[in-house]
Amino acid sequence: MLIKYQALLQHLRKNMQAIYVLIGQDHYLLNDAAFNIKKAWRQRGETDEKTLHINTAAEWSTLEEEANSYSLFSEQVLLDARFDKKCIDAAGKTILSHYLQNTNPHCLIILRASAVPAKQLQW
Numbered sequence: 001m002l003i004k005y006q007a008l009l010q011h012l013r014k015n016m017q018a019i020y021v022l023i024g025q026d027h028y029l030l031n032d033a034a035f036n037i038k039k040a041w042r043q044r045g046e047t048d049e050k051t052l053h054i055n056t057a058a059e060w061s062t063l064e065e066e067a068n069s070y071s072l073f074s075e076q077v078l079l080d081a082r083f084d085k086k087c088i089d090a091a092g093k094t095i096l097s098h099y100l101q102n103t104n105p106h107c108l109i110i111l112r113a114s115a116v117p118a119k120q121l122q123w
Contacts, residue, residue, distance in 0.1 A: 012040040018103040046074040057091035
């Protein structure tokens with residue numbers, strides 16, 4: 001589902017998704033959107049936050065492992081992943097699709113992919 005920046009706050013009040021992919025060239029809007037998503041997620045309980053940088057297929061696997069792990073220190077986990085390439089490779093698509101089919105309700109993934117065009121996310 002594509003959510004425009006202007007409708008994000010309203011969407012977050014209704015429900016939260018398992019993965020948010022933030023795209024676009026305006027870094028202020030990307031950071032503000034990530035801040036609002038994190039704020040909404042933290043209102044649900046104590047959160048352990050991790051930042052991951054994804055550049056290789058092995059790092060996609062790390063993202064999947066972290067998303068399916070539990071925190072020893074909090075009820076839920078927030079993964080703030082950064083992806084700087086212009087297209088999501090096959091490994092990334094496979095892992096994201098698999099995670100969407102088998103989500104961990106205690107984990108939220110925010111994937112910041114500013115260089116990825118919207119058409120790239122329609123697989």
